[in-house]
Amino acid sequence: MQALHTINDIRSALKQARRAVEQTKLTSTVGMIPTMGYLHEGHMSLIRRAKSECDLVVVSIFVNPLQFGPTEDFDKYPRDAERDLRLAEEAGADFVFMPSVQEMYPAPIKTKVIVTSITDVLCGASRPGHFDGVATVVTKLFHIVQPDQAYFGMKDAQQVAVIEQFTADLNSPVRIVRCETLREPDGLAMSSRNVYLNEEQRKQAVVLIETLRRIDDWVAEPGMTIEKLTQHIRGNIESAPLARIDYAEIRTYPGLEPVASMEEWHANQPILVALAVKFGGTRLIDNRIFG
Amino acid sequence: MQALHTINDIRSALKQARRAVEQTKLTSTVGMIPTMGYLHEGHMSLIRRAKSECDLVVVSIFVNPLQFGPTEDFDKYPRDAERDLRLAEEAGADFVFMPSVQEMYPAPIKTKVIVTSITDVLCGASRPGHFDGVATVVTKLFHIVQPDQAYFGMKDAQQVAVIEQFTADLNSPVRIVRCETLREPDGLAMSSRNVYLNEEQRKQAVVLIETLRRIDDWVAEPGMTIEKLTQHIRGNIESAPLARIDYAEIRTYPGLEPVASMEEWHANQPILVALAVKFGGTRLIDNRIFG
Incomplete structure (x- = not known):
């Protein structure tokens, strides 16, 4: 497994890996799991599923400032890169893309991907701008990695609805795969x-x-x-x-x-x-x- | 040259054509010229340039309702599909993608790609929402065709600035190529x-x-x-x-x-x-x- 920190590096690593796969098969498929890190069994189940369905699996780890409100927990959001790398590898990831905020937002961003109506309710009602931040960063990550399919857990059901909406509306070539929520033994959804x-x-x-x-x-x-x-x-x-x-x-x-x-x-x-x-x-x- | 009307058709035609190119070369490059049709010498110069730089050239022809204001000329915007196909072929296009409005917007679109600040001035000031419509449809067209580079005329300098802005902000893999404005013999910019x-x-x-x-x-x-x-x-x-x-x-x-x-x-x-x-x-x- 390789950990890559820049857009250029992940792109060229994937290009090379796809080419290697295509030596033996007609096409290569890349599965992606976008995460904010601090991986748990839920993420690992997404990685395992991607591994079983795709030739190459990319996990991204990026705590995206754009989707946190000013009073939310961006700074204290839990982070543990070393442990994340170990768990991602254990679950079968081929690449972990872990860019800095500077790499993802080198200049103040003037562009937003916004989804209307389904973002005004539920989590969108109490977290204004949250889903604009999600849609924008997922669009960026999809453009960087260019996966064939991407895996999302259904604990964030509204997030999945938003991602399905904008990928359909914008004709994204990425197929969105819904995955069941993983739970602790007593039933608490993993988070x-x-x-x-x-x-x-x-x-x-x-x-x-x-x-x-x-x-x-x-x-x-x-x-x-x-x-x-x-x-x-x-x-x-x-x-x-x-x-x-x-x-x-x-x-x-x-x-x-x-x-x-x-x-x-x-x-x-x-x-x-x-x-x-x-x-x-x-x-x-x-x-x-x-x- | 092939004319294609559906997203599935252009995608599979391009997949096949790329594969054919890659039989003889390591990689294939696709150049795209997004247009609203009624082609003139300006568009043809973009097609010729793309042809000289890419293996495969795709011209899209789509009068995008999203970028016209309610009092603007969407209905009377000039259209001549037959002539367009002739001119595109003459200039060297390999594919013309000409979808219906229904194909591009099968359901009411809930997603917008918006670019702030540089869209509030010049044409953006008198055409509110125009550049949201442009950014949204160009994102859709790029996702459908997945070109390596796209060619735009500098007559629409603000449009080029907006397209460069959102493709950079969203890490689009498409390289934007600025092309000089073509003019009539007396100097009038072609339009x-x-x-x-x-x-x-x-x-x-x-x-x-x-x-x-x-x-x-x-x-x-x-x-x-x-x-x-x-x-x-x-x-x-x-x-x-x-x-x-x-x-x-x-x-x-x-x-x-x-x-x-x-x-x-x-x-x-x-x-x-x-x-x-x-x-x-x-x-x-x-x-x-x-x-």
Whole structure:
């Protein structure tokens, strides 16, 4: 595995590696896993899947300042390059691209890739500009690496919807592969931000997945409505005393339109139930897609 | 030469053609000329240049509704597909990609590529949203064709600045090639919109290039200032009775910052003198870059 820090280096390394593959096969395929580092088992499962489907696997590690708000955790976002390299290699990556902020933004950027409407809700509502930053940096990374497919975890379901939207709208040649959320043994969705949780918060954080798992039962109750279902969801989360709900919403997926009735729930599947809950200063998200 | 109407068709035709080239050479290069059709000698010179520098040349013809304002000439923009195909072939194109609006925008587009600051001035000031439409469609076309280089005429100097800006900001792998403006024998910059001019307007339209050519003399005058120079330029254009100035401005290139003094003119070259002038309902642009 090679670690590369500049755009020129990753481009020429990939060119050479593709050429080597094409000595024996007609075409080469490159799979990419864009990450912000501090890799965990979730990222590793994406890398393993890419490795099983592509000739060459590139992991990018870049904590993108553009997608953090001024009061968010850009500076304290956890970083551990050495450990990341070890884990990426273990999972089967061929290249790790880890550019500096200076390499990615050598001058003030005047261009933005913006996605409208589906970015105004859920995480977009409380994190203005976040998805512009995501769409812009993912466009940059795709242009640098030029992968055939890119792998994203469904924990960030809205992010996946946004990335599918702009790659389709802009005719990007990159195929987006949705991958299932990986979970800790007690069900907590894996996230680099889980390290922020103290012991008591970590214990209570399991309420997100427990709530999502109870939805089938609630939906089966006679006379259920979207309003009541939302109340059940909120009530269940609030049973954890440290939980403060940012949002708990029911929407179509990937269009992220509101769902007005249980008739719509059954007719317009897939349906996303998306949660964002704060424990102290740490904001966790999780979701489940029905149908 | 092949004419192709769908994204799938142009992609697979190019894949096959690249592979054929690569039977004899290590790599293949694709040159692209994005146009809105109604080709003239200016476009043909871009095609010829691309042909001399690349293995394969793709001309796209697409009148992009996204870059026209609601009161602009989208519907009456001149179109002649048959003649375009003849001229493109004559100039050496290998492929003409001419998609329908439906093919390019199968659903309402939710994504925009926007470039800030340099799009607020000159043509951007009187055509709000125009350059968002240009940046978005050029990004789409680059993703569809994946050329190695793309050729643009410098008559649209601000458009070239915008395209250079977003391709650099987004790390597009496409190299942008600036090409000199082609002119009619009397000096009028070639443009598909020239067909709108009646005989008298056509005669007077030459005032744009005549004004641009006189600037060297004015700059050499002792005591010249940016203000006086601008007055000379405006006065000279207004000597044509049918001319109505939209703008006549002096700016750095490609940053498009204002120029405050002749010291700055001499220190901050290249400097752009950009003109937009209406003759009846037809808006013509022209420019010259100094230094």
